Each structure stands twice: as C-alpha cells, then as structure tokens.
Amino acid sequence: MAKLSIPIFWRVRKHLYTLEGRKCLECGRAHFPPKNSCPYCGSTKLVEYYPPKKGKLLVWTKLYETCDDRSAYRPIYIGLLQLGELRVVLPLTDIHDEGKLKPGIDVELVLRRYIEDGDTGLIYYGLKARPIF
Numbered sequence: 206m207a208k209l210s211i212p213i214f215w216r217v218r219k220h221l222y223t224l225e226g227r228k229c230l231e232c233g234r235a236h237f238p239p240k241n242s243c244p245y246c247g248s249t250k251l252v253e254y255y256p257p258k259k260g261k262l263l264v265w266t267k268l269y270e271t272c273d274d275r276s277a278y279r280p281i282y283i284g285l286l287q288l289g290e291l292r293v294v295l296p297l298t299d300i301h302d303e304g305k306l307k308p309g310i311d312v313e314l315v316l317r318r319y320i321e322d323g324d325t326g327l328i329y330y331g332l333k334a335r336p337i338f
C-alpha cells in the first residue's frame with residue numbers, strides 16, 4: 206500500500222477492509238474494486254458484493270525488493286486468490302514454511318499491519334491472506 210493521507214485512507218477504508226465489490230445484475234459477474242459500470246458488459250445495474258472470507262490460493266510469488274517503507278517486512282509474499290466469485294491479489298501472511306504454499310490450498314482473510322507512517326504515526330492495517338494448512 207502506498208502511503209495515503211489520512212483523509213484519503215478514511216474514504217477508502219471500507220473497500221480495503223471488506224473487499225467490497227460489485228455484482229452485475231445483467232451478466233451476473235462480480236468485480237473488484239467496485240466500479241460504476243460492469244467491466245464485462247457495461248451495465249450500470251450493479252449491487253454490492255462481498256466475497257467470503259475463505260477461499261483458495263491460485264498462484265503466489267515472493268518479492269525481495271520493495272519500497273523503503275516496507276523494507277522491514279521483506280520478503281513479501283503475494284497471492285492471487287479465488288474468493289467466491291472474485292479473484293483478488295493480496296499479500297500473504299504467516300508463511301512459516303514456503304514449501305507448503307501450493308496452488309489450491311485454503312486461505313482465510315485476516316487483518317494485519319501493512320506499514321507505519323513515521324511522519325504521522327499512523328499505522329495502516331489491511332487484509333492479508335493466511336494459508337490454512
């Protein structure tokens with residue numbers, strides 16, 4: 206997460222903490238982040254969609270290089286997840302044995318620290334996915 210000002214963070218917090226998406230009433234597909242029109246069919250008939258808090262890991266990768274404000278958290282594991290009807294990219298957490306990370310394992314969403322803003326003292330929390338072994 207790039208540094209956000211406190212007012213911007215306050216406005217986007219619902220999307221960050223709930224993975225609020227939209228589901229199209231025309232084609233039935235869900236998307237995230239929410240948009241005012243369906244990215245698949247263009248319809249504006251949309252309803253809120255909240256994916257389940259548990260899903261599957263599809264693929265993952267590991268980042269060794271990050272921006273400086275995340276250097277304390279290196280390496281960072283990133284996963285593509287299937288959560289209900291949504292595919293979402295999120296950081297992975299609680300990785301104690303990288304050898305157990307396989308496509309198809311179960312994951313659950315948990316709230317974890319992302320970064321700390323030393324200038325403001327604000328600590329950013331967000332959703333990460335924890336493998337369920």
Ligand SMILES: [Zn+2]
Nearest residue numbers: 229232243246
């Ligand atoms: Zn649609």
